[in-house]
Amino acid sequence: MAESRQAVCFLSNQPGSQPCRLTLDTGGLLIEPAAGPAVRWPYPDLNCEVGGEDCDWLMVSCPAAASTVAQVAVRELDTIAALAACSSGPTRELLACFADHHQRHARRSRMALAVGGLVVVGLFLGGWLLLTRLAPTIVAASLPPAGEKILGELAVAQLLAGEETIAAGPAATAVQTITDRLVAAIQDNPGYEFEVTLVASDEVNAVAFPGGQIVVYSGLLAEAGSADEVAGVLAHEISHVLHRDGLRQLMSRLGGAAIVRLALGGGDVAGLIGQLGELDQLAYSREQEQAADTAGLQLLAAAGLPPRALPDFFQRLKRQETASLPGFLSTHPDTAARIAALREQVARLPAGPAEPLAIDWNAVEASLP
Numbered sequence: 001m002a003e004s005r006q007a008v009c010f011l012s013n014q015p016g017s018q019p020c021r022l023t024l025d026t027g028g029l030l031i032e033p034a035a036g037p038a039v040r041w042p043y044p045d046l047n048c049e050v051g052g053e054d055c056d057w058l059m060v061s062c063p064a065a066a067s068t069v070a071q072v073a074v075r076e077l078d079t080i081a082a083l084a085a086c087s088s089g090p091t092r093e094l095l096a097c098f099a100d101h102h103q104r105h106a107r108r109s110r111m112a113l114a115v116g117g118l119v120v121v122g123l124f125l126g127g128w129l130l131l132t133r134l135a136p137t138i139v140a141a142s143l144p145p146a147g148e149k150i151l152g153e154l155a156v157a158q159l160l161a162g163e164e165t166i167a168a169g170p171a172a173t174a175v176q177t178i179t180d181r182l183v184a185a186i187q188d189n190p191g192y193e194f195e196v197t198l199v200a201s202d203e204v205n206a207v208a209f210p211g212g213q214i215v216v217y218s219g220l221l222a223e224a225g226s227a228d229e230v231a232g233v234l235a236h237e238i239s240h241v242l243h244r245d246g247l248r249q250l251m252s253r254l255g256g257a258a259i260v261r262l263a264l265g266g267g268d269v270a271g272l273i274g275q276l277g278e279l280d281q282l283a284y285s286r287e288q289e290q291a292a293d294t295a296g297l298q299l300l301a302a303a304g305l306p307p308r309a310l311p312d313f314f315q316r317l318k319r320q321e322t323a324s325l326p327g328f329l330s331t332h333p334d335t336a337a338r339i340a341a342l343r344e345q346v347a348r349l350p351a352g353p354a355e356p357l358a359i360d361w362n363a364v365e366a367s368l369p
Contacts, residue, residue: 031072169367178227226361301352
């Protein structure tokens with residue numbers, strides 16, 4: 001039984017077009033309009049011409065047949081190829097040429113679509129890789145202090161989980177007093193609200209987080225010889241915040257893809273922060289450390305505190321070094337060169353009015369755990 005195919009036909013006694021069914025059998029082309037009597041056109045009497053706005057339709061007629069069907073429009077290439085196989089002479093040549101031309105055109109279109117798709121995918125992947133690589137830098141440059149603060153609070157909460165903090169007493173008061181003095185001396189603060197937390201731990205370290213969160217370990221106070229030396233460390237950490245170094249480190253640890261997901265609302269910030277590893281060991285680059293050292297000295301001078309206190313503290317730690325450096329120096333192994341560079345900078349700073357801190361350091365040391 002011959003296969004039926006779909007086409008469009010135009011009737012001589014009705015305006016417009018309507019669907020019809022074509023059957024190619026041995027007796028000719030059987031046309032069955034949706035509304036109207038069926039007709040059969042002999043293959044030798046068929047006349048074909050190309051039509052349609054894009055020349056993608058084959059218009060078939062049979063002038064020799066007196067029928068209500070004036071013309072049949074066919075676009076399916078397999079139907080045209082089947083019709084060519086049943087025809088002969090010029091009609092067969094036209095049908096075969098039309099089918100071959102449009103098959104090649106279809107292959108080119110598919111190839112163009114495939115190439116275009118590959119280009120789009122390539123551009124997307126390239127853009128995604130570029131975006132994820134640049135995302136930490138973009139975020140660090142554009143995130144407002146309020147947004148940094150949220151990220152910093154989450155990081156500090158993760159760091160302090162299970163830790164004992166010191167919220168009152170001479171040590172906590174001293175750290176807050178020093179922080180307040182330094183913050184008041186900051187010029188052009190973009191809106192950071194600094195908060196310092198003191199942790200009861202023998203670790204000699206202090207860590208600055210995005211948004212103004214600073215964690216100080218009591219072991220650092222125990223090693224310091226004065227409030228000024230602690231002020232030197234805090235000035236250094238505050239400078240990291242102002243330079244957004246901690247934000248860059250956290251963004252780098254998160255990875256560009258995670259940052260993009262967060263920006264698109266598809267990530268759990270707290271969950272991602274929990275996967276960042278040891279948050280008390282933010283590995284700053286030498287350039288970041290040097291910039292924080294320089295800015296810290298300037299901040300100490302602006303606050304009326306002795307800038308020499310920072311290299312003095314490093315010298316104290318240098319004398320007490322063992323196989324491993326204290327956390328505060330672990331990202332800057334050449335401590336001697338660092339101290340020498342700081343002392344050179346201190347010598348070049350203009351002398352300003354001194355405003356000693358009103359802190360009883362003996363009381364602070366006696367209160368430490």
